[in-house]
Amino acid sequence: MTTSPEFTLCEQLIVAASEAWRGNGELVATGIGPAPRLAASLAKVTHTPELMMTDGEAWLVEDPVPIGPRGYDDRKPAGYLPFSRFFDAAVWPGKRHAMVTPSQIDRFGQTNISYLGGSYDRPKVQMLGARGFPGNSICHINSMFVPQHSKRVFVEGEVDMVSSVGYNPARRVPGARFDFVDLRLIVTDLCIMDFGGADNAIRVISLHPGITFDQVQDATGFALEAADSIAETPAPTTEQLAIIARFDPHNIRANVLKDNPAGRRL
Amino acid sequence: MNKQFTIEQFVASLKSGMTIGIAGWGPRRKPMALVRAILRSDLTDLTIVAYGGPDVGMLCATGKVKKLIFGFVSMDAIPLEPYFRKSREAGALDILELDEGMLQWGLKAAAFRLPFLPTHVGLGTDVMAHGGFRTVQSPYDDGEVLLAMPALKLDAALLHVHRADRRGNIQALGPDTYYDEWFARAAEKTFVSAEEVVDRMDHSYPEDARANIVERCFVHGVIEAPLGAHPTSMPPLYGWDMKHLKAYADSAREEGGWDAFAARTIGADEAGYLDRVGGAAAVSALPLPIF
Numbered sequence: 001m002t003t004s005p006e007f008t009l010c011e012q013l014i015v016a017a018s019e020a021w022r023g024n025g026e027l028v029a030t031g032i033g034p035a036p037r038l039a040a041s042l043a044k045v046t047h048t049p050e051l052m053m054t055d056g057e058a059w060l061v062e063d064p065v066p067i068g069p070r071g072y073d074d075r076k077p078a079g080y081l082p083f084s085r086f087f088d089a090a091v092w093p094g095k096r097h098a099m100v101t102p103s104q105i106d107r108f109g110q111t112n113i114s115y116l117g118g119s120y121d122r123p124k125v126q127m128l129g130a131r132g133f134p135g136n137s138i139c140h141i142n143s144m145f146v147p148q149h150s151k152r153v154f155v156e157g158e159v160d161m162v163s164s165v166g167y168n169p170a171r172r173v174p175g176a177r178f179d180f181v182d183l184r185l186i187v188t189d190l191c192i193m194d195f196g197g198a199d200n201a202i203r204v205i206s207l208h209p210g211i212t213f214d215q216v217q218d219a220t221g222f223a224l225e226a227a228d229s230i231a232e233t234p235a236p237t238t239e240q241l242a243i244i245a246r247f248d249p250h251n252i253r254a255n256v257l258k259d260n261p262a263g264r265r266l
Numbered sequence: 267m268n269k270q271f272t273i274e275q276f277v278a279s280l281k282s283g284m285t286i287g288i289a290g291w292g293p294r295r296k297p298m299a300l301v302r303a304i305l306r307s308d309l310t311d312l313t314i315v316a317y318g319g320p321d322v323g324m325l326c327a328t329g330k331v332k333k334l335i336f337g338f339v340s341m342d343a344i345p346l347e348p349y350f351r352k353s354r355e356a357g358a359l360d361i362l363e364l365d366e367g368m369l370q371w372g373l374k375a376a377a378f379r380l381p382f383l384p385t386h387v388g389l390g391t392d393v394m395a396h397g398g399f400r401t402v403q404s405p406y407d408d409g410e411v412l413l414a415m416p417a418l419k420l421d422a423a424l425l426h427v428h429r430a431d432r433r434g435n436i437q438a439l440g441p442d443t444y445y446d447e448w449f450a451r452a453a454e455k456t457f458v459s460a461e462e463v464v465d466r467m468d469h470s471y472p473e474d475a476r477a478n479i480v481e482r483c484f485v486h487g488v489i490e491a492p493l494g495a496h497p498t499s500m501p502p503l504y505g506w507d508m509k510h511l512k513a514y515a516d517s518a519r520e521e522g523g524w525d526a527f528a529a530r531t532i533g534a535d536e537a538g539y540l541d542r543v544g545g546a547a548a549v550s551a552l553p554l555p556i557f
Contacts, residue, residue: 055557056557057441057442057557058441058442059441068556069556070556072553072554072556082441082442082443082444083291083442083444083445084442084443084444084445084447087366087367087370087371091367092367092385092386092387114363114392115354118355120361120363120392120396121357121361122354122355122356122357123354123355124355125355126346126350126351126354126355127346128338128339128340128345128346129336129337129338129339129363130337130338130363130364130365130391130392130393131337131338131365131366132337132365132366132367133365133391134365134367134368134387134388134389134390134391134393134394135365135366135367135368135386135387135388137391138386138387138389138390139386139387161392161396162390162391162392162395163391163392163393164391165389165390165391168390171390171391172390173389173390173394173401173411174411175401175403175409175410175411176386176389176390176401176410176411176412177386177410178389178390180386
């Protein structure tokens with residue numbers, strides 16, 4: 001393995017994010033958005049070939065589908081997983097690990113994609129609605145990708161509308177099962193975090209080169225824990241960069257992070 | 267037995283205040299010709315149940331919606347539906363915001379004539395808190411507490427498919443049929459528009475009988491509506507019209523934007539619709555979306 005002389009921070013994050021799926025076995029790896037999708041594809045063709053994946057429409061594919069414009073029939077279906085079967089076959093039986101980009105995340109790992117500000121009856125800014133987040137979060141593994149680590153995303157109190165379940169004891173319904181809740185990684189433009197702190201608190205496990213823990217803390221609306229030994233996020237290898245480029249022939253990844261900054265090595 | 271309706275007969279059989287489910291998914295295979303008939307009608311105070319796209323947005327823009335029961339409202343490549351946003355941000359809608367899986371579960375409860383179906387989904391979220399959902403305890407030894415998703419009974423469901431016959435046999439082709447069949451089974455009356463209506467499916471397309479997504483006892487009326495999903499996608503026949511959807515979304519930023527857009531496109535009748543939006547040939551040639 002050799003290290004490429006040139007790479008972007010986004011590519012470094014894609015490689016870091018792909019680690020979320022390492023060793024997950026036979027489940028559906030869903031990356032929502034260009035970087036998470038490239039990360040899932042990278043995971044499947046490198047360390048975890050058992051992963052299952054769709055073309056984004058209805059077909060299960062063994063060769064991940066490149067993002068962006070392509071011939072409609074370029075993908076080669078190996079199986080079938082349309083939306084009409086998604087809750088039966090992927091979400092509710094827990095056969096999925098999704099990586100998503102919520103608008104807000106709180107200290108409990110609860111997230112929001114529904115609306116910002118105001119009230120349920122009259123939100124200030126309407127977004128998508130809760131979509132599949134309540135079900136995803138209580139049924140299967142989830143990770144997060146945050147392209148701009150800030151207090152706007154990592155909010156001080158609870159998120160404005162709890163769209164996905166986290167580890168908030170006050171939100172536990174007595175007698176109900178929450179043991180399927182399984183939050184793994186949060187990959188941001190500053191660091192990598194997990195939920196390995198006290199009572200599943202969010203914990204910094206790796207800092208990107210040149211970033212300090214204090215910088216991350218300053219950009220976060222709640223107190224972060226630090227892993228006993230915080231790693232530095234590694235640079236991508238030339239092999240990984242080539243795979244990313246193959247699955248993103250139109251360089252859509254250049255638009256994921258503001259100003260597409262260069263990556264840095266250790 | 268002849269279930270064929272004209273689009274005028276279809277809309278005349280709906281009433282204000284009804285709960286109407288609209289099948290399809292976001293900007294995909296929506297019964298837009300039927301939705302447009304509602305937009306042109308005097309119907310009002312509707313409760314709409316949908317995985318919403320421009321269908322929901324246009325009904326909001328026209329002030330037809332009293333209550334919205336939804337899993338999401340989005341146009342995929344244009345993630346935020348502008349007129350749905352405007353309406354909800356203005357506090358103009360009664361809202362029941364659901365998880366996507368809860369929505370289909372509620373349709374299934376209605377189809378099976380059950381008061382509710384139990385699920386883990388929604389527990390611990392604000393969907394549960396705001397939606398007023400109640401829980402139920404397993405009567406078995408596990409004693410587990412679950413959310414009881416109430417039946418979502420529909421007065422009418424609207425679907426758009428590729429083929430129908432006069433008896434109500436329908437065929438939906440394409441890679442995904444979403445939850446159309448459950449909208450149909452949850453409804454008192456289901457109206458299905460089709461690209462083509464034939465006399466008898468067994469005489470015309472017997473080889474595609476597996477595309478019969480819902481049995482004809484659940485189909486009340488069929489309406490011929492060629493290219494009737496426009497501007498949403500209808501694979502494998504034609505894709506969504508993103509240029510049109512973009513113009514629609516842009517109109518939301520202008521004063522009187524919806525009225526101008528509607529006058530230019532929706533118009534007074536369905537007969538001239540395709541000519542107003544670029545012609546049948548252009549719509550037929552819209553490329554399938556890439557995901």
